Amino acid sequence: MKNENWQAGLNALDASLVEQHLKETERLEKRRKSRGLRFAALAACFCLVLGSVLTLPLLKKQPETPFVDSEPSGETSEGYIEPPFVGPVLLGDAVTGTQSVTVGRTEFGHASELLEPPCFQVGTVVEARVEEVLPDVYLCPGRNVTYWVAKLEVLDVIRGEGLPQTIYLRFCHQEPPCYQLPGKNYGRDLFDGYSSLILSLEQVGIENYLLVNRDQGRAEYFPHMFGFYFVDLPDYGAVVPFAEGKAVYDLWDAGYGWEYPAEEGDSVAQVKEKVQGMIAEGGEKLPSCKYFTAEDVCASEEGKAVLGEVAPGQGTLFYHTFWGNRGVPYVTYARYVNGVPTGEWVRVYPERVERSGVWLTREELETLPDIGSAVATLDVSKLAPPHVSLLEGDRLQGYNVQGFYRRAEGEFYGILRVIWTYERPGKGFLQDDCYFLYDCHGNARTVEREELREIIGDDGLICPFSYDPIMVCF
Amino acid sequence: MGNRERNGTLTDGEILKLYFRRDESAVAETDRKYGSYLLRTAERFLTDRRDREECVADTYLGAWNAIPPEEPRSMKAFLTVLLRRNAVNRYRKDNRKRRVPGELLCPLEDGEGLSAAESAADAFDGEQLGRAISAFVSSLPSRRRTVFMCRFYENRSIGETARLLGCSRSTVEKELSAIKGGLRDYLEKEGYSV
Numbered sequence: 001m002k003n004e005n006w007q008a009g010l011n012a013l014d015a016s017l018v019e020q021h022l023k024e025t026e027r028l029e030k031r032r033k034s035r036g037l038r039f040a041a042l043a044a045c046f047c048l049v050l051g052s053v054l055t056l057p058l059l060k061k062q063p064e065t066p067f068v069d070s071e072p073s074g075e076t077s078e079g080y081i082e083p084p085f086v087g088p089v090l091l092g093d094a095v096t097g098t099q100s101v102t103v104g105r106t107e108f109g110h111a112s113e114l115l116e117p118p119c120f121q122v123g124t125v126v127e128a129r130v131e132e133v134l135p136d137v138y139l140c141p142g143r144n145v146t147y148w149v150a151k152l153e154v155l156d157v158i159r160g161e162g163l164p165q166t167i168y169l170r171f172c173h174q175e176p177p178c179y180q181l182p183g184k185n186y187g188r189d190l191f192d193g194y195s196s197l198i199l200s201l202e203q204v205g206i207e208n209y210l211l212v213n214r215d216q217g218r219a220e221y222f223p224h225m226f227g228f229y230f231v232d233l234p235d236y237g238a239v240v241p242f243a244e245g246k247a248v249y250d251l252w253d254a255g256y257g258w259e260y261p262a263e264e265g266d267s268v269a270q271v272k273e274k275v276q277g278m279i280a281e282g283g284e285k286l287p288s289c290k291y292f293t294a295e296d297v298c299a300s301e302e303g304k305a306v307l308g309e310v311a312p313g314q315g316t317l318f319y320h321t322f323w324g325n326r327g328v329p330y331v332t333y334a335r336y337v338n339g340v341p342t343g344e345w346v347r348v349y350p351e352r353v354e355r356s357g358v359w360l361t362r363e364e365l366e367t368l369p370d371i372g373s374a375v376a377t378l379d380v381s382k383l384a385p386p387h388v389s390l391l392e393g394d395r396l397q398g399y400n401v402q403g404f405y406r407r408a409e410g411e412f413y414g415i416l417r418v419i420w421t422y423e424r425p426g427k428g429f430l431q432d433d434c435y436f437l438y439d440c441h442g443n444a445r446t447v448e449r450e451e452l453r454e455i456i457g458d459d460g461l462i463c464p465f466s467y468d469p470i471m472v473c474f
Numbered sequence: 475m476g477n478r479e480r481n482g483t484l485t486d487g488e489i490l491k492l493y494f495r496r497d498e499s500a501v502a503e504t505d506r507k508y509g510s511y512l513l514r515t516a517e518r519f520l521t522d523r524r525d526r527e528e529c530v531a532d533t534y535l536g537a538w539n540a541i542p543p544e545e546p547r548s549m550k551a552f553l554t555v556l557l558r559r560n561a562v563n564r565y566r567k568d569n570r571k572r573r574v575p576g577e578l579l580c581p582l583e584d585g586e587g588l589s590a591a592e593s594a595a596d597a598f599d600g601e602q603l604g605r606a607i608s609a610f611v612s613s614l615p616s617r618r619r620t621v622f623m624c625r626f627y628e629n630r631s632i633g634e635t636a637r638l639l640g641c642s643r644s645t646v647e648k649e650l651s652a653i654k655g656g657l658r659d660y661l662e663k664e665g666y667s668v
Contacts, residue, residue, distance in 0.1 A: 005603060010627055011559045012604025017611055019551035021623040028620070028638050082633060082643070442651025443644065 083416065083436035083444040084374050124160035124201045124226075125275055127268060128152040128167070130191040136215035137173050146173040146214060148188050149222065155196060158272055159279055167201075168222040191241070194248075198262075198271050199239040201226040240271050247271060297331045303348045306333065310346065337365070340372045340403035340414070358407055369414035369438035371403030378416070385420040385432030387467040397421040397429065408456045414438040415452070417461060433463045483507035486549040493541040500541075501534045508550060512557050518629035519561035532560040558627065603666065610660045614653070621649045 131151045138147045147170040157163050172186055191197070240247050240262040247266040262271045298307050310318035310333040318333040334345035343358040360368075380399045400419040405412060416436040423429055437447045437455070447455070449462050484492075484503045492500035512533060516526040536556040546552030611622055617639065624635040625646075636646045
């Protein structure tokens with residue numbers, strides 16, 4: 001059911017029910033107030049007796065930090081942040097096409113969130129022309145990052161085999177500071193005025209991307225999506241822009257990737273020659289750059305069976321990435337629910353199939369708490385970090401919200417993690433985190449790291465940093 | 475002016491008479507009596523103060539346009555219904571401004587399930603669905619009904635609902651879980667895809 005219909009249904013609720021409810025709440029309010037008055041009188045007497053006993057130790061030891069220093073929707077009390085409400089996942093069927101994915105309800109994902117993103121420092125190099133930068137802004141639901149998507153025509157493959165002629169390139173529209181480094185924002189006009197680009201693609205092989213078109217409110221599928229990085233040295237970059245056929249210096253920005261030399265004013269041919277020289281130097285150490293498809297990898301009977309298991313329309317979607325490490329291609333399918341990995345994955349090699357050991361039944365899927373929606377809508381600005389003492393002048397660098405699913409002792413849990421990073425001017429940085437634990441029975445609570453560790457084990461999602469303001473000066 | 479209540483506000487009957495006479499003081503009297511209640515209720519849906527004030531103003535305009543011919547039995551309930559519609563619409567409008575895709579927002583979630591525009595067709599569906607939900611809510615035991623209305627209709631927080639009912643948060647959470655399970659089954663039986 002769509003949100004708007006649900007809300008329209010609520011708006012059309014029988015007026016007599018509303019009337020009845022308002023009378024009932026008035027009655028309950030009155031009862032609460034009278035109870036409160038009686039309690040206040042008793043409490044006042046009690047406080048007189050205990051006041052002197054309690055005051056002294058409190059004066060001796062001030063609490064180290066007010067856990068919550070703002071009142072988000074009246075939902076917090078000292079020392080506790082209430083988990084945001086999360087309903088069960090609503091499963092739907094998904095239909096994929098070559099250009100788009102229609103998702104009946106709320107399932108989409110992002111391949112780079114997978115366990116092993118196929119990221120190469122050295123990979124495919126192409127000369128390409130930017131046909132257009134798509135007009136809409138795309139959202140990675142698993143992370144709070146938005147992208148522009150450029151459609152590129154491949155003019156020449158300098159390194160790599162069998163690349164399609166049209167590829168899509170994502171670049172940051174808006175990236176809030178992550179908990180380690182500040183992010184970068186770029187305009188849609190980033191590539192305006194360039195006749196072509198020589199660029200090192202971040203991923204080799206192909207990566208099928210499903211991004212949410214934020215402006216149109218739908219999921220879209222890009223069959224050949226790559227990412228790339230800039231290098232901050234203009235004469236040693238991972239992307240070389242050409243204006244009227246000559247290399248120019250005005251695109252470079254901070255980043256990393258395969259760096260290759262180019263001097264301002266170099267022609268396309270001269271840069272190609274330099275890149276070819278680097279490839280020759282790399283020799284056999286360079287990984288394979290062969291382009292392949294899911295059907296190529298899943299050609300065995302077992303592989304074909306996996307393709308059936310992970311096909312769309314099974315109530316949920318699987319997202320897949322390819323990797324061709326050391327010449328052996330494989331494809332990994334992983335299930336994401338509303339952008340959150342469930343821990344279920346199956347990896348197909350030409351000769352064998354590996355599985356994560358986690359596989360949810362339909363019933364389990366239906367009772368999963370909907371962490372993805374919480375990640376997408378949680379307003380962290382209304383929460384305060386619970387463990388660190390902030391000083392006047394501390395500046396919020398950013399926060400990071402992520403969702404995870406974990407199975408522990410037969411139970412499935414959804415875990416929402418919030419990480420804050422503050423800058424203390426002149427000193428460095430300090431971080432804090434909090435965790436909300438949801439089970440499949442509709443219960444939710446805030447847990448500390450140690451308790452979470454007891455439940456799910458020593459898991460990488462539990463942050464290792466200290467709450468103490470250990471400063472790292474850059 | 476006629477019958478006033480102990481706090482100096484007019485009775486609902488007197489306020490209604492002003493509306494029927496097309497006396498513009500009807501709005502001022504409505505505001506005097508229900509203004510703070512409506513603002514408080516709007517706060518559960520809208521975070522921005524200016525939005526809340528505009529939403530309440532829209533509610534008064536809605537009441538002015540609707541009465542007559544409407545002659546609400548309970549002015550408070552009538553205004554609550556109008557306010558909720560306005561608040562939801564405003565929330566959606568804000569979401570559109572922020573370009574949050576509907577897919578990111580999940581139905582059957584408190585206060586988060588508010589997204590795309592409402593069309594005439596949606597309104598028709600809404601009426602039917604409203605009847606189905608009403609029937610379901612009417613069948614609930616009293617406390618559960620209150621939990622449903624507080625959480626889903628009034629957008630109260632779990633903590634606030636628990637405080638109102640004088641029970642723990644986890645009790646409210648359990649009630650909500652049971653309500654959602656029951657509602658899902660009920661709506662599916664009624665032919666809705668949930």
